[in-house]
Amino acid sequence: MKTCLIVDDSRVVRKVASRIVRDLGFAVTEAAEGAEALLMCRESMPDAVILDWNMPVMNGLDFVKALRREEGGKTPRVVFCTIETGAEHIQEALRSGADEFIMKPFDAEILESKFAEAGLI
């Protein structure tokens, strides 16, 4: 079974995304910010990461840059999921190593569509 790590400082967003991703057939783990997520990736690299941008300790942009430098860190498909929806934010996320980008708010259809675009399903 594929695995997905959901990284967001909002417990509500993590719960909503988790339910959708489980319905897509993924085993789900959660982290509340980037540093915690990076430690979890070092333990076990997930197939997918859903990633918020603005988080305490380590934000999403710094997380994805650090992830891509890790051994095996190029493997996970990273899907940003954030309220930052300007074109310049999106471009910065993609330059930093993200594969796809979801602009909040989102629903199950959007998440499924983006996972398909990222080659995860």
Next chain:
Amino acid sequence: MQENVFNALADLALNASGQSISMSKAYLIEARLAAIARREGFGSLDDLVHTLEARQNPVFRAEVAAALLPRDTWFFRERGSLEALVQNRLPERLAASPSGRIRIWCAGGSTGQEAYSLSMLLEDDTRADLTGAKVEILSTDLCKHASEKARTGIFGHYEVQRGLSIHRLLKHFTRLDSGDWQASEALRARISLRPHNLLEPAGGLGKFEIILCRNVLSGMARSGKSRLADSLANQLAPGGLIILAEGETLYGLTDRLEPSSDLRTAWVASGTANAKASAA
């Protein structure tokens, strides 16, 4: 919903657009008519139906009939058939075209995502035989509002995230101050939009080398399907293709069309499929 109200609306849908709606989908009727009911100040669908029958206003009837149509569409729906069309069929159709021009009809194109998906595929295709190709895309829909919305090329937050990769969104759309996204001039230039009822004669639209009529047949009653099949056959240029959605068929609806011998979901003028296969 009371049975007489449902029956009145189901009859309207059947007569105006050939759509068949069962009582089990009554909740869809309520959802689809909610905006009109609110705007006109109707307290219930009973009031709306009574007004429809009392006023006999053809414009209002047409608006209600259009609102009953299924609207769900998204970019790159059944992506495989769109990609196969652009990558394989368009170059050969262009080569065979005396005018060097190809006309594509998105029949029942709703709010335009199908037409814009095709336009994006053409923009992204850098092969020499498609570069600068004259491809015209006409998208029609019974609903005037859907056609007008499609003409603007403006799509909302949820629409641009269904079926569309972030890379294509950035490449082909611009974010507006409203938060919506507008398709580029290059995409829009290739597309024309107009309202059209698929049950009406389509002679005025001209002939098309490719007709996409996907996810339209499946919601129609048989009488509407037969009329539609003949209408599509009438507008097909020699050697042209009609593309349906997965699971849809024209079998038993017309003897003027037959399945393509080499492209799933495609139909051609009768007598041409085997001729093409033999020639190959």
